[in-house]
Amino acid sequence: MVKDQARMATGAATPSGYFGVKILDLARKLAQWSELPDGLSCTYFSVAHKAVATQLRDWMRSAGLDAKIDAVGNVVGRYASSIAGAKSLIVGSHYDTVVDAGQFDGRLGILTGLVVAEHLQLTGQRLPFHLDVVGFAEEEGVRFGAPYIGSAAVAGCFDESIFQRSDADGVSFAALAGEQGIDLAAIGALARRPQTLRGYLEVHIEQGPVLLQRELPLGIVTSIAGSARFRITVHGTAGHAGTVPMALRHDAAAAAAEIVLAVERRCAHGSTLVGTVGQLDVPHGAINVIAGACEFSLDIRAGDDATRDAAIADIFAALKDITERRGVTARITEIGRHAAVPCAPRMQSALAQAVARAGIEPFHLASGAGHDAAMFAGVTDIGMLFVRCGNGGISHSPLETVTAEDADLAARVLLDVLVNLD
Ligand SMILES: [Zn+2]
Structure with missing residues (x-):
C-alpha cells in the first residue's frame, strides 16, 4: 500500500x-x-x-x-x-x-x-x-x-x-x-x-x-540573468567618400564596428556572460559619404551582477581607447539595468x-x-x-x-x- x-x-x-x-x-x-x-x-x-x-x-x-x-x-x-x-x-x-x-x-x-x-x-x-x-x-x-x-x-x-x-x-x-x-x-x-x-x-x-x-x-x-542596456552614439566627421584619404578620416561607422567586435571578444569570456549589439544605424547615411555618426544599442547580461559589471567596465575602457585613437567621440546613455x-x-x-x-x-x-x-x-x-x-x-x-x-x-x-x- x-x-x-x-x-x-x-x-x-x-x-x-x-x-x-x-x-x-x-x-x-x-x-x-x-x-x-x-x-x-x-x-x-x-x-x-x-x-x-x-x-x-x-x-x-x-x-x-x-x-x-x-x-x-x-x-x-x-x-x-x-x-x-x-x-x-x-x-x-x-x-x-x-x-x-x-x-x-x-x-x-x-x-x-x-x-x-x-x-x-x-x-x-x-x-x-x-x-x-x-x-x-x-x-x-x-x-x-x-x-x-x-x-x-x-x-x-x-x-x-x-x-x-x-x-x-x-x-x-x-x-x-x-x-x-x-x-x-x-x-x-x-x-x-x-x-x-x-x-x-x-x-x-x-x-x-x-x-x-x-x-x-x-x-x-x-x-x-541580470541585464544592462545602453544606447551609444559615436560622433566622427562626415566627408566625401572619394576625396578624403583613408589616413585622414574620422569614420564613426568604422569606430562603431571596432567597438562591436570588442563587445563580442569580451563577452566570449564567462559561461553566463552575453553581449549583443542588436541595433546599428548611420543616421542620414549615404553610399558616398563617410559616416559622421553611428548609433547602436548594447545589451549585456550575466548570471551574476559582478560578472556583468566587470564586462561593462572592460567594454567601456576599450571604447575609450578606440574612440581616442580614431579621433571620434562617444555618448553613452544607460536605458535600463536589472539585477x-x-x-x-x-x-x-x-x-x-x-x-x-x-x-x-x-x-x-x-x-x-x-x-x-x-x-x-x-x-x-x-x-x-x-x-x-x-x-x-x-x-x-x-x-x-x-x-x-x-x-x-x-x-x-x-x-x-x-x-x-x-
Ligand atoms: Zn516566457
Missing part, C-alpha cells in the same frame, strides 16, 4: 507519456486563438487573449480547481490543501505571446501545472499547501512596452507608471483599465503577502540551445533530486531571458525548471518546439517536487 502510494505520487499510476501528449494537445488548442490569420500572436487584452483566459479557466475548473480570472487578467486555479490555514505554492507562467510566437513559451508552464493538479485531484492526493496554478496575463511587454504586468501584480510590485503608457494604437493603459474595470485598489488586492506563500515554481521552455546540445531533456535554473535574480538553493536542490529520481542527470544553467519567476524573488523561494527547446533552440518563433516526451518528464518532475517538498 505504501509502495503503491509512492508510485502514484510520482505519476506512475498515469500511463507513461500521458502528461506530455495532453500538454502538447492543449498548447495546440490554445494557439488557435490569435490576432494573426496565419501565426500566433496573443497580446494583452486582445480578443484572442481573453478567449485564451476563458479557456484556461474552464480547463482548470474541469480539472477540479477553484478557478477565476483576476483583476489584471491572470487565470488563477487553486487545488486546495486539506490543512486549514495552509500556505500557497504558486506554479505559474504566462499566456500572452510575442508577435508570430511559438506555442510553448509561457504556456508550457501553465499547462504542466494544470495536468499535475488534475492528476493530484484524480488520485485524491492533498498537499500540505494550496497549489495555485496561475496563467499570468502579461509577461512579454508587447502591448504597452511594460513586461510582467500579471506577475508583478501578484508579487506586489506592480508599477503604477504603466497607467501612463499607451499602445501602438494610442490606447492608454488607463483607458483600457477603465474599460475593463481594472483599478489600482483591485490590483493592490492581488498582491500575496510573503508569509502566505510556500514558494514559486515555473516550468519554462529553455529558449536556447544548451540542453539540446547536451542531449538533456531538463535543466535546473540557477539564476535569471540578476538567484533561484532559491532549496528549490534548486528539490528540483535536482526529482530530476535525478526521473533518471536524468541534474544539470544546472542560468537563464539568459527574463521570466515571471523574477518578480517573486524577493517575496518567496523561487525555482525554475527548463525544458529542452528543439529546432536548434529557436524561440519567439513559430519554429519553437518541445517534444511530448520532454513535456511528460517535466510534468513528472514537477509532480515529484510538489509531493516531496515538505
Whole structure:
C-alpha cells in the first residue's frame, strides 16, 4: 500500500507519456486563438487573449480547481490543501505571446501545472499547501512596452507608471483599465503577502540551445540573468567618400564596428556572460559619404551582477581607447539595468533530486531571458525548471518546439517536487 502510494505520487499510476501528449494537445488548442490569420500572436487584452483566459479557466475548473480570472487578467486555479490555514505554492507562467510566437513559451508552464493538479485531484492526493496554478496575463511587454504586468501584480510590485503608457494604437493603459474595470485598489488586492506563500515554481521552455546540445531533456535554473542596456552614439566627421584619404578620416561607422567586435571578444569570456549589439544605424547615411555618426544599442547580461559589471567596465575602457585613437567621440546613455535574480538553493536542490529520481542527470544553467519567476524573488523561494527547446533552440518563433516526451518528464518532475517538498 505504501509502495503503491509512492508510485502514484510520482505519476506512475498515469500511463507513461500521458502528461506530455495532453500538454502538447492543449498548447495546440490554445494557439488557435490569435490576432494573426496565419501565426500566433496573443497580446494583452486582445480578443484572442481573453478567449485564451476563458479557456484556461474552464480547463482548470474541469480539472477540479477553484478557478477565476483576476483583476489584471491572470487565470488563477487553486487545488486546495486539506490543512486549514495552509500556505500557497504558486506554479505559474504566462499566456500572452510575442508577435508570430511559438506555442510553448509561457504556456508550457501553465499547462504542466494544470495536468499535475488534475492528476493530484484524480488520485485524491492533498498537499500540505494550496497549489495555485496561475496563467499570468502579461509577461512579454508587447502591448504597452511594460513586461510582467500579471506577475508583478501578484508579487506586489506592480508599477503604477504603466497607467501612463499607451499602445501602438494610442490606447492608454488607463483607458483600457477603465474599460475593463481594472483599478489600482483591485490590483493592490492581488498582491500575496510573503508569509502566505510556500514558494514559486515555473516550468519554462529553455529558449536556447544548451540542453539540446547536451542531449538533456531538463535543466535546473540557477539564476535569471541580470541585464544592462545602453544606447551609444559615436560622433566622427562626415566627408566625401572619394576625396578624403583613408589616413585622414574620422569614420564613426568604422569606430562603431571596432567597438562591436570588442563587445563580442569580451563577452566570449564567462559561461553566463552575453553581449549583443542588436541595433546599428548611420543616421542620414549615404553610399558616398563617410559616416559622421553611428548609433547602436548594447545589451549585456550575466548570471551574476559582478560578472556583468566587470564586462561593462572592460567594454567601456576599450571604447575609450578606440574612440581616442580614431579621433571620434562617444555618448553613452544607460536605458535600463536589472539585477540578476538567484533561484532559491532549496528549490534548486528539490528540483535536482526529482530530476535525478526521473533518471536524468541534474544539470544546472542560468537563464539568459527574463521570466515571471523574477518578480517573486524577493517575496518567496523561487525555482525554475527548463525544458529542452528543439529546432536548434529557436524561440519567439513559430519554429519553437518541445517534444511530448520532454513535456511528460517535466510534468513528472514537477509532480515529484510538489509531493516531496515538505
Ligand atoms: Zn516566457
